[in-house]
Amino acid sequence: xxxxxxxxxxxxxxxxxxxxxxxxxxxxxxxxxxxxxxxxxxxxxxxxxxxxxxxxxxxxxxxxxxxxxxxxxxxxxxxxxxxxxxxxxxxxxxxxxxxxxxxxxxxxxxxxxxxxxxxxxxxxxxxxxxxxxxxxxxxxxxxxxxxxxxxxxxxxxxxxxxxxxxxxxxxxxxxxxxx
Numbered sequence: 001x002x003x004x005x006x007x008x009x010x011x012x013x014x015x016x017x018x019x020x021x022x023x024x025x026x027x028x029x030x031x032x033x034x035x036x037x038x039x040x041x042x043x044x045x046x047x048x049x050x051x052x053x054x055x056x057x058x059x060x061x062x063x064x065x066x067x068x069x070x071x072x073x074x075x076x077x078x079x080x081x082x083x084x085x086x087x088x089x090x091x092x093x094x095x096x097x098x099x100x101x102x103x104x105x106x107x108x109x110x111x112x113x114x115x116x117x118x119x120x121x122x123x124x125x126x127x128x129x130x131x132x133x134x135x136x137x138x139x140x141x142x143x144x145x146x147x148x149x150x151x152x153x154x155x156x157x158x159x160x161x162x163x164x165x166x167x168x169x170x171x172x173x174x175x176x177x178x179x
Contacts, residue, residue, distance in 0.1 A: 002157045002160060002161055002166075003161055003166060003167065005154070005157060006154055006157050006158050006161065009150065009151070009154045010069060010154070013065065013066055013069040013151065013154075016062055016065065016066055016147070017066045017069075019062075020058075020059055020062055020063055020066060023055055023058055023059055024055075024059055026055060027052060027055035027056060027059065030048060030051055030052055030055060031052055033048065034048045034049060034052065045129065046125070046127045046128070046129040046130045047125075047129055047130055047131050050125055050127070050130050050131045051131065054131070054137050057137060057140065058137075058140055058144075061140055061141065061144035061145075062140075062144050062147065064144070064148055065144065065147045065148045065150075065151040068148065068151050068152070068155055069151055069154070069155075070170070071169070071170040085162060085169055086162075086163050088162075088169065089159040089160070089162040089163040089169070090159075090163065092155065092156075092159040093156050093159045093160065093163070096152050096155055096156050096159075097156065100148075100152045100155075101149060101152050101153075104145045104146075104148050104149040104152060105149065107141070107142075107145045108142050108145045108146060108149065111138070111141035111142045111145065112142045114138055114141065115135060115138040115139045115141065115142055118134060118135035118138045119135040119138075119139070122135070123135050123138075
């Protein structure tokens, strides 16, 4: 049953990863457009500049969950790699329970208030010509950390399965390719 839960959520996270790819391409096009307009036509749009950091924020916020799913997150590998697979699974479970999950709950709690304050006043960009609905980008903070919390639970399940030798761990080589 745990493997089924993990596989279903992994499919969802792959969908999120595909959305992030599209957002990255949109961000690249946005930056290209902004640079061409600024330097070739001496014209610039504040809204397009703000859209750049909105895209960037979403990519980073939701990319953390995807990197955890792909086992590409940061850790002290020179120590971790010397341990057995079962010890690594225990470290992952304990680290997720005592560090990742409480951290995500703290951010969810704090950012929800941040978002609600922005939403209640109908916050918009302070710059003339900037984007409206600034609260929408602020909503991405608690949403992305809720997703990270759920991915943390899935990561625990995955490591329980690895500990029980029901599946093999994902390994990432130094260049970032999964093996």
